[in-house]
Each structure stands twice: as C-alpha cells, then as structure tokens.
Amino acid sequence: MASAAGDELGTLAAGASTGAGPMTLIDYAIVLTYVIGIVALGVVVSRKIRTFRDYFIAGGKMTTPLLICTLVSTYYGLDVLFGASEVSYQEGLVSWFVYLRPYYVAILVAALFIARRLRKYDFLSLPDIGGHFYGNGTRGVMAVASFLYALPILAIMGIGVVLDLTLGIPLVWGVVIGAVVSVAYTVLGGLVADALTDTVQFTLMCVALAVAAALALDGLGGTAALEARLPDSFFSPTGNYPVWVLIVFAGSALSALVEPSFYQRIFAAVSYRAILKALLVGIVLWAAFDWVVTILGMAARATGIETEPRYALLTLTLEVLPTGLKGLFIASVIATAMSTIDSYLLIAGGNIAYDLYRPVARRPLDDAALLRLTRWMIGASALVTVALALFFQTIFSAWIFMSTALIAAALVPIGAGLYFPRTTSPAAGLWASIAGLSVALVYYGLVNAFGTFDPEWVTRIWTIDVAGTRIPLWQEYALLFALPASISGYLAGMWLGRRPPGREVS
Amino acid sequence: MSIGFWTWGAIGVLIVGPVLVFGWFVGEALRLVRQLDEPDK
Numbered sequence: 001m002a003s004a005a006g007d008e009l010g011t012l013a014a015g016a017s018t019g020a021g022p023m024t025l026i027d028y029a030i031v032l033t034y035v036i037g038i039v040a041l042g043v044v045v046s047r048k049i050r051t052f053r054d055y056f057i058a059g060g061k062m063t064t065p066l067l068i069c070t071l072v073s074t075y076y077g078l079d080v081l082f083g084a085s086e087v088s089y090q091e092g093l094v095s096w097f098v099y100l101r102p103y104y105v106a107i108l109v110a111a112l113f114i115a116r117r118l119r120k121y122d123f124l125s126l127p128d129i130g131g132h133f134y135g136n137g138t139r140g141v142m143a144v145a146s147f148l149y150a151l152p153i154l155a156i157m158g159i160g161v162v163l164d165l166t167l168g169i170p171l172v173w174g175v176v177i178g179a180v181v182s183v184a185y186t187v188l189g190g191l192v193a194d195a196l197t198d199t200v201q202f203t204l205m206c207v208a209l210a211v212a213a214a215l216a217l218d219g220l221g222g223t224a225a226l227e228a229r230l231p232d233s234f235f236s237p238t239g240n241y242p243v244w245v246l247i248v249f250a251g252s253a254l255s256a257l258v259e260p261s262f263y264q265r266i267f268a269a270v271s272y273r274a275i276l277k278a279l280l281v282g283i284v285l286w287a288a289f290d291w292v293v294t295i296l297g298m299a300a301r302a303t304g305i306e307t308e309p310r311y312a313l314l315t316l317t318l319e320v321l322p323t324g325l326k327g328l329f330i331a332s333v334i335a336t337a338m339s340t341i342d343s344y345l346l347i348a349g350g351n352i353a354y355d356l357y358r359p360v361a362r363r364p365l366d367d368a369a370l371l372r373l374t375r376w377m378i379g380a381s382a383l384v385t386v387a388l389a390l391f392f393q394t395i396f397s398a399w400i401f402m403s404t405a406l407i408a409a410a411l412v413p414i415g416a417g418l419y420f421p422r423t424t425s426p427a428a429g430l431w432a433s434i435a436g437l438s439v440a441l442v443y444y445g446l447v448n449a450f451g452t453f454d455p456e457w458v459t460r461i462w463t464i465d466v467a468g469t470r471i472p473l474w475q476e477y478a479l480l481f482a483l484p485a486s487i488s489g490y491l492a493g494m495w496l497g498r499r500p501p502g503r504e505v506s
Numbered sequence: 507m508s509i510g511f512w513t514w515g516a517i518g519v520l521i522v523g524p525v526l527v528f529g530w531f532v533g534e535a536l537r538l539v540r541q542l543d544e545p546d547k
Contacts, residue, residue: 048539061541065534093509192539199531203524210520213513223510235509285523288516295513 027327031166034331035181038197038338042189045196052370055190056124056350057268062195067269067278070195070343072285073202074261077340078158079399081293081333085313088297091241092234096294098246102253104283110257111279117418118263119272125347126260126410127355133417134429136359141433143355145409146260149402150347151381155340156182157389157398162333165314175389182341183382187375191268194342201335206289208321208329213292215320216299223295229302248400248476251483255403258410260347309458345385349378400476401444408436408482412490427497428490436486443478451475 049055062070080100088095123129126146131139159178163169169177189197217223226234233240241249256262269275293313300312307315314333321329353373358365365373388398413429451462451473462473 045539059541063534063537065531069531196539199528203528203531206520206524210517213517217513223508223513226509284519288519288523291512291516292520295509295516 024323024327026323027330030324030327031331031334034328035334035338038201038335039181039184041197042193045193046188046190049190049192049371052354052367052374053124054192055371055374056346056354057264058191058195060268061270062191062265062268062274063270064274064277064281066195066199067265067275068281068285069198069202070191071262071265071278072282072289073198073205073336073339074194074343075259075282075286076202076205076289076336077152077155078161078333078337079154080290081313081336082158082161082310083154083399084290084293085297085300086310088294089301089309089312091239092230092298093237093294094239094241094246095297096291097237098239098241098249100290100294101287102250103256104287106253106256107262107279107283107286110259110262111276111283114257114418115266115275115279116272118266119269119275123263123267125267125350125355126258126263126414127351129263129414129417130410130429130433131355131359133421133424134413135426137426138413138429138433139355139359141430141437142410142413143351145406145433145437146355147348147351147381149255149406150260150344150351151385151388151402152182152341152344152348153385153389153398153402155337155344156382156385159334159337159341160389161310162314162330162337165311165318166330172390175386178337178341179382179386182338183345183379187378189342190346191264191343194339194346197335197342198339201332201339204328204332205336206285208325208332209289209292209296209317211325212317212321212329213296213299216296216303216316219320220299220302226295226298226302230298234298234301244477244480245474248474248479251479252400252403252407254407254411258406258414260351260406261343264343264347345378345381346374348381348385349374349376352377352380401478404440404476404479404482405437407479408440408486409433411483412436412486416490423494425494425497428493431493432486432490435489436482439485440478440482443481444475447473447475447478 051059053059084095084100087099118129121129121132123132125143127139127142130142156175156178159182160171160174163174163177164171217225220226238246265278266275269278296313296316297309300307300316303316305312305315317329318326353370353376357373358370410433412432416428416432417424447460447462451460453459454461457474460475462475464471464473
C-alpha cells in the first residue's frame, strides 16, 4: 500500500527524469566550485611530477590510508552506483548477492594470495607480468585486453547521465563534455593527484549516499515499506535471472584477480602490509556502499518512479536531499566519475605507451619521452572510450564486456605464471591470451551480427537451434566460451612449446 | 537478521567510518606530497 509521502516522492521524481531537475543556484555553485577545486589540485600536483614512476605509481610511496581512499573510490566507479542500482531497480537484492558479493571474495583472494606474490617483483603494470613470464607477445595481448578493460566507458557514460538529469544536456553531449573535462585533468596529475582528490571525494560520496538513503527510507516509511510494496522475487538472492546469467554475473568478479587498477596500487604501495590492510578495510566499505546502493535502487522502484533503470538512484536522491546537500551529492558523483576516469585513462594510456610501444620502439625511450607519450595516449584512449560509451545499451552490458576481455586474456597466464612458473613458456602464455581474447571478441561479434535486441533484458540475444532445441545465447555469455578457450590455449602451448630460460622485465 | 538491520548498519558504516578517519587521510596525503619533493635515496 503506497503512502502519501511515497506518492509525492514518485511524482516529483518523475518530473526530475524529464531533465528539468530540481537543482537550485546554490547547488550548481557547489558543483562548479568543487569541480574547479579538484582540477586545480591536479594542476598543482602536476608540477611535482618528475618521472614516469612518480606519474604512474606515485613513486611506490603510498601508505595504507591513501590506498584505502584511492582503492575504494576508484573501484566505486559509477558502474556500481548506476549499474548496481539499475539491476536492483529491476530485480531487487539479486544485485548485491550475485552481481556484487562475489567481488568481495575475489578481492580477498587477491589481497591474501596475489598481492604478496606480486610484491616480490619490480612490475609497473599488469602486462609487465606477462612480459616477464612469457615474453613480449603475451605482454602485447595482455596490454590490449587491459586497455579494453581500462577504458572508463562506465564513468564517461555516468557523467553523461548526471548531466542529463541535472542540466538536461542530451546524453551524447554529456558523454563528450565529461570526456573533454576529464582528459584535461587526467594528463596533468597522474596517480598522486588521483589519490589526493580521492581522499575528499571518498568521504563526500560515502556520507552523501548514506544521508540520501536515510532520507529516502524515512520518506518511504522504512525498510518495512520496501517489503510491503515490492514483489517477493525482489528479496530473493537469485531473482528472476536465468541461471547462466547468474553464473556470468558471478564470473565477472574474477576480473578482480587481474584488475589493472588493483595491480597498479599494489605496485604503488609502500609495503605488502599496507596494501593488505587497505584491501581488507576496503571490503567492509565496499560491502556497505554496495548494500546501500542496492537498497536505494529498490526504494526508487517502491516509490513508483517511472524512469530509465540506470537513472533510478540519481532521480530518487535528487528528490530527497535538501538544497546544498543535493549539490554536494552531485559534485561527489561527478568527482567519483572523474577519479575513476583519471585512474583508468592513466592505465589505458600506459598500456599503449609503456606496454605496447616501448618494448618495440627502435630507439629506447627516455623517461621524459615516455611520460609525454603516455599523456598523448591518454587523449587517444578517451576518444575510443566515447565511441564505446555511445555503443552499449546498458552500463551492465558494457561492464560484462570489459571484464570478459580482461579475464579471457590475462587470468590463466598470470595465475599460471605466479603459481606454476615451471609450466610457463612463451607459446603457452601467448596462446592462452590470444585464444581467450579472440574467442571473446568473435563471440561478441557473432551475437551482435546475428542476434536481436531483447527489450525485456535490454541486451542482444542470438537464439540458435541445436537438434531441435532452441538455445538463447546472450552476449554476456562470452566468458563461458572464452575462459575454457584460454585454458585450452595454455595447455596446447605448454605441450607444443618449450620452456625458456628465465626472463627479466625489459 | 532483517533487511532493516543491514541497511541501517551499512548507513552507519558509511557515515561514521569516513568522518572519523578523514583527518588521517588528509595528513597522509600531505605527507606523500612532501615525500615527492625529497630526492630519492
């Protein structure tokens, strides 16, 4: 039974989704001041950057509190804010239990087992690991996969959504504006500026979200009102999704084991203990944040908000926060996106300049040239990001695509290199990464060429007929084919190739 | 335990945690910047 307060909330929110937005001049001033302040900090820090190592991994001097801030806020991209609430708005608690919870397990494994091993080496990037164990071929394929994964499609798309909701700017232009502003900031500050801005936006984002959730639930009549207004399936840990989609949801969490921004921060940490403590604290904060986001998506549904699912959380929070706090919330959402864009464009630019070009350059690149080239490649990466942001129908689809590409190319070779180094050979690493990545890309190509768009699930599905049985192949199933292909490629390469003498990082 | 318990617990973590340690974060951030000014040993 809907309360009067809930009805009023729903009506107001429906107005917001038209793009008119309930922001006041004070809110706009706070947003503008905050963004200018963040960019100015990037400018100041850029003057202190002297080497590529300072720029890319903050000189390897980051301590626990800074690592907590930068890990939590970078990985709290808008994919979680909008993607998780998009799913919970449509399906309920399944968003937290299946889409988000597996990440905590994967991050725990990364903290306890992978980080310690990685600290034994002097790596700067994820593809460095492939290069060390398997040679430059595998380094190149991993760099391509890492580049695809690192493109901040979701954050750029998220800024477009925010500008659409608050200023009424069409999504396409919002995406372009977000990219231009973010690139201007990213090329300046590197990881140090990212960590500094993260300290501020991390606190703002957590507090603003918590206050918004408290006010939204208060207006709705508490969490009991959610249970009264939403169907029982919204409270099922598995929801209404087909089982294979649930497996792919959970499987995408494997990306946490080969996450380039995690790896970059592991290399940037002052010690193993610092990164371990940061990841353990981070898991608690991630779980709390994700749970609140999930509940807010459900609250938006319970209030009767009629909007695109990815707009649900933002639409609701715009309605419940008072003037001033509303502006602060939007500022922190934009800063969250910018921080994520900063981190991942840095990795994407580094993948091209440091991992792809540097090993094959005719003349060795000095530090200044490497730094300059990385900054240019950050701009190029932003162009590709905008194109992909406009291609995908949902944030969820984009996230699964990026995770699939990275897991398919990197998980098997890195896991084998770190834990079964005696099995490594250039052929094994190269075949594993090429087989995984190419199967993932071909699968996506086939489903997009022969499949049709399903408006119910908001994705492309290719239905094939096998011996009279119709099998629906979602584009998100790519991982189910790509990961076995990567394992097969590794075993075939192991069998055919010979183990080389130990390689050093070039 | 109920959804209400976990929800209000999570809201509490998000408000109390970052506020309590914000000063620590800022202190460490400023220390990092100072370190970058120092020459490598």
